[in-house]
Amino acid sequence: MKLKKNQDNLKQIASLIEYAFLKDSDLTTDANFMSRYDHSDGYGYFDQGKLTSYMMVNQFKGEIFGHHVPIAGIGYVSSYPECRGRGHISKLMEEVIHDLHENKILVANLAPFSEDFYRHYGFSNSIYQKEYRFSGDALASFKLPRKGKVLRGKWDDLIVQNGVIQLYERQLHTDDERNTIIREAWWWNRLDSYYHHRDIAVYFDNAGRPMSYLIYRIVDNCFMADELYSITPQGLSSILGFMAAHIGSVKEFCMMLPEKSLLAELFPEQNELDIQLHPYMMSRIIDFQKVLSCMRPLQEGTFNIEVNYDDQCPWNIGVWQLDNHNREVTCERKEDELVDFSGPITAWTQVLLGRLTLKAAIELGLITNYRIKKLDFVKGKVSFYDYF
The missing domain is CATH 3.40.630.30 (Gcn5-related N-acetyltransferase (GNAT))
Structure with missing residues (x-):
């Protein structure tokens, strides 16, 4: 559940983070922690009145090829050891993703404690150092x-x-x-x-x-x-x-x-x-249509791109027609169109926000090319690194 900002919740949040991340000081008196807390939304799971699992979500403006878009940073994902393995973090993640979509957030980023775990929620490796x-x-x-x-x-x-x-x-x-x-x-x-x-x-x-x-x-x-x-x-x-x-x-x-x-x-x-x-x-595309609209295709033309699997964000599933003419990019949902390229949201995240070219994703079997069309995107770069 999304947590209200009050002293009791703050005290429980701080205690959980201090234990899970081996902090040796009271975080409620830590100006550095509090500055992030004050600019965040918190999600927690309670068992008999005790906070047992938690994650923090901060919202930022982000840069995607000249577009200023809302981006979320997820951090402090934690549970007490005796409460792990019960699916509490999974329930919180599902709620967070739903709320991010409701708040028109396009992308969520996080530093994974387990890459495999977060792939279950549509995250993919996207930023490397x-x-x-x-x-x-x-x-x-x-x-x-x-x-x-x-x-x-x-x-x-x-x-x-x-x-x-x-x-x-x-x-x-x-x-x-x-x-x-x-x-x-x-x-x-x-x-x-x-x-x-x-x-x-x-x-x-x-x-x-x-x-x-x-x-x-x-x-x-x-x-x-x-x-x-x-x-x-x-x-x-x-x-x-x-x-x-x-x-x-x-x-x-x-x-x-x-x-x-x-x-x-x-x-x-x-x-x-x-x-x-x-x-x-790792990144997670929350709104595929808007992220695709921010891209810079290398070829002009019309392309039908399918998201064939996205368990947490069903609104992303379907065929999206990408139109690129005279450097004007538009994207809209289409029904009953022949698909040019198809893949799950995790693979599209690697192509659109990660380092993979579409050609490489096809060669690796992550994306299927149905009509042998040529399409790829300007890859851009991530010049500055922030840890959530």
Whole structure:
């Protein structure tokens, strides 16, 4: 059931999360937790008056190829150990999905504790991160910039903060993001309070314009780069030069970058890099018609796309006619039309919001191509990562 915001419910929610996630402090006095709680809807299952299962839902604006759409982030999914396996989380998930549809939310994202579990509810892997690990030797060829400057500070340094936000918002206006949340002020501030030990470095060119930024922390002799964004090659090399300036004080470097990152191409000895790809977020399409309308097809024409299975969102099932002419995309339900492409909602999520091309999904047997038509979509990218 959807929970009312009152002190008794808050106390029970906090106790459950503290136990399930091994928190060692009272969350009701934690400003970081409370900021997220205050911007959330909560769903819980009670057994004889005691909250036994819970999940939190935060709503954001998201960016899907230039469209500002409502997106949900699901987190703090938890149950007491003695109450697990009773289907309580399943009941809550079904209720959440129904309510998201009622509230016209297009997509839900979450970090899974079990990918297989969430696939039962229509979620699919959609966002991946590329991890780079290397010693300082790999950075030896990079130097601090001779022109412009790198300014280091904390989030409360307004020059640093404004530089980051300018760059962040610039990328969101490129219309290339496929499933990226738009960070509001409260979420930026929460990121700062949650990761209070992080520093920020911003490179400004000779004209004082921000060209790149790095959000990082140094933990146990390891330089951890959590977010890197640059709009010019000079900005990128300047940030790498800033990292290289730490060679004498740290032993290892780790960078978490978007899946499409080609940063390795700048290193003279790529074999010094340990590069791994990690699944990060799963997504669930709540409103297939509207998500399909946000896509950017590579081919012009009319295509009949079928969702042949969606157990939790039956409104998605059916044939949707995608029309793309003169860069105008429309989508409407059709009856008794010949189907061009057909698949379950999980496969369509991988194609529309994930990294799979439609061609690859067909080759893997995830999507069926009935009429041998050619269709694929601009893949876009996820430049910024948020954890729910």
